[in-house]
Amino acid sequence: MSHYNAKSIEKKWQKAWEKAKVFQAKTDITKPKYYVLEMFPYPSGRLHMGHVRNYTMGDVIARFKMSTGHNVLHPMGWDAFGMPAENAAMASGGHPKEWTYNNIEVMKSQMRPMGWTLDWTREFATCDPDYYGKQQELFLDFLSAGLVYRKNAVVNWDPVDMTVLANEQVENGRGWRSGAIVERKELTQWFFKISDYSNELLEAIEALDNWPAKVKLMQSNWIGQSKGLEFDFEIKNPLKHQKKIKVYTTRPDTLMGASFVGISADHPLAQELEKNSAEISAFNKECRQMSTSEADMEKAEKKGIDTGLRVKHPLDPDWELPVWIANFILMDYGTGAIFACPAHDQRDLDFARKYKLPVIDTFLSLDDSAPVVDEAFVPPKSEKVQWVNHFTEIDIATGQEAIDKTIDFAEKNKWGKSVTNFRLRDWGLSRQRYWGCPIPVVHCENCGVVPEKKENLPISLPDDVKFDIPGNPLDRHSNWRKCKCPSCGSQALRETDTMDTFVDSSWYFVRFTSPKSEKPTSSKDVNYWMNVDQYIGGVEHAILHLLYSRFFARAMVITGHLPKTAKEPFDALFTQGMVTHAIYKSTETDGRDSFHFPEEVELSEGRAYLKNNGKEVDIIPSAKMSKSKNNVVDPVNIVEAFGADTARWFVLSDSPPERDVEWTASGAEAANKHLSRVYRIINEIVKNKVRPNDEDENLLKEMHRTIHDVTQAIESFGFNAAIARLYGFTNVLAKSKAGTEAKLSAAKTLAQLMSPMTPHLSEELWKIMGEKSLLAQQPWPAVDENFLKDDNITMPIQVNGKRRGQIEVRKDLEISEIEKLALEEEAVQRALNGEVPKKIIIVPGRIVNVVI
């Protein structure tokens, strides 16, 4: 008998599947369709374990759905625009296009041996002019539908490299390449009006039944609906025409605790003031040098400057409040101005203490009426508190009641109005970079900003560009920029901004339904294939990518590219965890960390030692795989050593799919051992002839239970549970003394149940057991319910909630009988010590608890 040889088996069956065109999807309205999609990869050039896990999960679903009679669409493509290609070009002088397409070829060659059911006939990259040309067409339609506009926005500007920096390229306020202090620069940029759909996107979340609750919650919080009050503070010593400051607050009930009015450094008033004050100008400049990232701004030290302006309190004209510029107030949110109530907001309190501003309690705790000192009193809005001289005459009430009353009061007295605000900002899509989809508009001296004509699409990127000089190569490519105005025909210039790569990924799943159609979509194909039945990807995309895609689908419905039913494009979403690996770290004599590759390290009793000198190194468990930490495990090596089925089996076993999985060499070896064992066991079954006997029934019973459990586990993404069950069934099969006929039936079922995970091995075993057809085209095994029934059950007996014994009873035994049997138990007798139990709780079919 030959041994399990993954290499030859896998190649053979991949060819057989390809020949039979098992995985090519055709629009066929007579069959139920199933569209399974994993988030497409960025072509970094190396297939990563995370990809292997992601695409294997999708593949299990795809193969399972094929075997249950569905017409499955399982496509693959490339999220190919983005910064790494430009960075590579800058670092090594190549061209982003060449770099990207090379990487795609390399990655494809690494993906093919995995045996995924991908329909490669639909493949495209977002940097293909055909794809981004269609995207330009969508942009023009969105533009004429009023979904796109231009406005000013700030970017991180590197004054040395003369380039806009991404937030991740700003390190401690300096550019990562140049080291120059980063400035904020205001540019005119293109925006999608996603904020017009804030309410719609928020309300529709509720109906996404098959999305993880955590993702829905994250999106809701991101959109961030808040109800508050907008009102004016009148300036006592006004400046030119600016006589009032409009503020927005979600806690208008604390108005009597107001201590100062704060405005953003980008507020028109602040901009006006800096003209006459060097101090204010310097402060504003400092604020504008902060990174544009929210995390950096929030974590920065809270600072402010007194403007000298004073405003009147709306409820007491004699009450005067100072106006401060503060670095934590955002111009983008609300009105860019607030009033601060230090007693009930920690940030305001810290600020007030720092600058010696008053702290006034507006309400006190019911059980402790001490005034606020160093810790702001911020109870939940649902908690009742004692109010101090409230203008709406409330005494004891919750925060929410006070807010509602205050808004009514302000509206009745006509000094404020109720306003619902959203945190969600419009989607800035302009990027001042080369390697992206050109925005198809033209700047004409006579006509202004003019959309390009559709017949001129695609507006392709020029190939003759160099990255040896700072700045955007499109800006200095005068030939490419020069064009005719589509409106008046005179000399004009192209827009040099390209699109955010999130635009590319906001509709690729639609394009997969008809990747070659003349128009961006074909109605026949989108009507049949949309929506995506199961979308699978990393939770890191929970907010931006998924929210943008939801907006984009709506925009495509409005412009007639999608049917109304595709407004929410992803019926079900699954977010999988990362593949992690331990980091082996030691500290050099100069105090710097050095990282060691797994193969340089010897493991022994939970400690790690360097192979070359025996020195012990630190183990940092479960770290995200990262090149710089030397803890990347290359799937190619694993496939080379053990075969694709082993890699597939291992990434699915052990950890639940939504959680991170730790890659361990021993785990991969164990997976391989198990597959070899299955191969051996089944070969022996085929070889040895045993007559039918009494054991057959038990084996078939176990077989049907396994079909039931594995089917349920796969349907609910419990791949690790499915595999654990298959391990169990393999053990039963190995030990069973049943006859050959029953064993073959069980073994065939085992091969079938394993086939979504280990398709090549299963296909081989299928053939070894004498089957002529392709297993990939067989229907999923059916459960015979008669085998699932059981007459007796085991009931655990607890005393005071602790397990003390168990009884074997008939399923339908009466409660009084169970009680009698339970009390007769030895451990219960011992615990009772002759006394009468206080209470006996019997949950039928589950448990008995005797309370003493």
Added chain:
RNA sequence: GCCCGUGUGAUGGAAUGGUAGACAUAACAGACUUAAAAUCUGUGGCCUUACGGCGUGGCGGUUCGAGUCCGCCCACGGGUACCA
């Protein structure tokens, strides 16, 4: 900072509010072997001779019963709008 997760043996993890540790890995013991590998069989939370006691990041609460529900805290991971 803010939003969202996660935390169970040496390790990955299992467990509709109902027997904590299924299944697997590492380890140990035995069988086979001249020997090793492979394979097969067995042991396996901690303390205790036993009865029993203690155990799911920490502290507290609800419940007949909590890994699971509630409150506070700690650690780690993801997102934080120009990484994809």
